[in-house]
Amino acid sequence: MSASGAEGQALHAVPEVATEKQTIAQAVRDAMLEEMERDERVIVLGEDVGVDGGVFRATDGLIERFGAERVIDTPLAESAIIGMSVGLAATGFRPIAEIQFMGFVYPAINQLFAHAARMRNRTRGTLSCPMVVRMPYGGGIHPPEHHSESYEALFLNTPGFKVVVPSNPYDAKGLLISAIRDDDPVLFMEPKRVYRAFREAVPAEAYTVPLGRAAVAREGTDVTLIAWGAMVRVCLDASEVLAREDINAEVVDLRTLNPLDRETIISSVVKTGRAVVVHEAPRTGGFGAEISAQIHEHAMLQLEAPVQRVAGFDVVFPLAHNEKLYLPSRDRIVKAVEKVLAF
């Protein structure tokens, strides 16, 4: 049984530089701050991001440092926020747009799907959209529906986006810096449930975590748990429970959903022979289905059991008292693992 990652830490090697214990929210803020210092084309826009500092405090202090020309309070108008970002991005800026909750993005879907995602393709690369859309997503903080949803699958079925979901402060900063420097539109989903749940050593300076590379958050030999964002910690919790039963789970933190690091997934599944995919979004048509399909396509003969999914249910995100039932829990993951082991 591996002891690595026992405390829920990712296996990234923190370089020997000055570090600070930070939350995900702070790491996100610092990533933007450092990129704005480095590159004057980087600007931030969204609802309440300026004077207020963001409803989750992710843009705290930016307007004081960079002024209202670069940290722009917008009207409550998501379609305009994203549409303007497309225009800004195509003409020399690197906008970081904040959508206050992922469930507020729907008015902007037209701008995202019809414009941002297609700019590069329809101009044969003459124009691109170097923009980041930051969206706090997911459940765990109790408000209804739009404030708790997790609809990454919509964007993964739309070619033209990169989709990034950090699970910890170190990755949050490094991935966001990579996203800002990327020349294409990146949807950056922030797991609001763990915005402040824990702190981790984060280098004080800028660094990148490459897009498209998963991390093995815990090494194991018996089963592969595949997750992203807030569900990574739930998987790590579940693997501690499983370890007490002498079941040694490997946890793969995808970090980027598109492009997908298939190699890391497949090599882990080839090693363990069993896989469980965990996500908050509804089960049907969720990204777990795609991962399961790819495992079957590429590692069918190494599989000891069909891939299982632990996901949200096919219902609207429920009110607070049912949230625990809806969200994948440690126990549901443990049960799914027991099922693939018993196959």
Add this chain to the structure above:
Amino acid sequence: MDLPHLYRQMLRARAYELAVEDLWNHGFISGEMHLGTGEEAVAAGVVTQLGDGDGLALTHRCSPALVVRGVPLAPMLRELLGAEDGLCGGRGGHMHLFSKEHLAATSGIVGASLPTAAGFALANSRLRPGAIAVAFTGAGAMNQGMALETLNLAVAWRLPLVIICIDNGWAITTTSDSVTGGSLVERAQGFGMRAETVNGRDVRAVYKAAAKQIERARCGKGPSFLLATCPRLDGHFLGDPLIRMANKPIAEGKKVFGSVLSSVVSRGGGGLADRAGGVTQMMSVMAKARRSGTRERRGDPILAVYKTMNKHEAERDRIDAEVAAEIEAAVAEALADVGEGSDG
């Protein structure tokens, strides 16, 4: 205009929201909670003029209008608790309250009430001539594309629609002025719509202005827009100041509580969660003290209407007692099968 009736409706709306706040503070309701405190004069002045068949589309601050419309209170509270026998079977929550009987719909999505109300209006013009639709919206929402699309449609199709735009000065935590071009009344007029401003703290003024617009809509003379200014007494949502404080306890805390905060923060012993819970309780107590009238809250429409009832003191006392009893009974009914809440 029946002033005692308007007074009663305003008081019911306020008392209901205070009861919700209490349930929230005691942990019976969790998550974000937006109160409509401060909007009572607008709700009473407009909604008391609606009747059978009239549609009503509302925002995330929907309670005052629903209370005035006569939606039963206990099921509304049960809905906030997520109970199976809540108004929406425990599936909607406070931002998504619906009543088929009252043709009332609510959305947590800013701006969404306008197109819905336009749909109600079009349906009414075909199915129930004389019946109208009213959209409540906020000033911040008038910058959403769907809001502007609705202004155009309503005029182009001469819909029996009245848009009540509540201007409390804020678009969530950003001042509306800083993100709104021009005047909203002139904007609506630019679409060819009748539009005017009213003091939303003054229930009599709201009633008169709304009466004209509602009459126009009923007679098939088309849509209108009423901008009602009023205060937002409890922040964007309950606990809003607390979040700021968690990040900048000293600076923000001083703004909110001054010395009270320092006494809480410096008290040794309890864990952070307990202390935060303590602060929440204190906020609630202070907020109540402000509202109870012992300390004047500038611009509070309840205080204004209370004074206008000076001539009817006996009646006012009777209404006060009846409303208090009504809300108390609704809370008791809503909590009948619920155990103790968890503080904080």
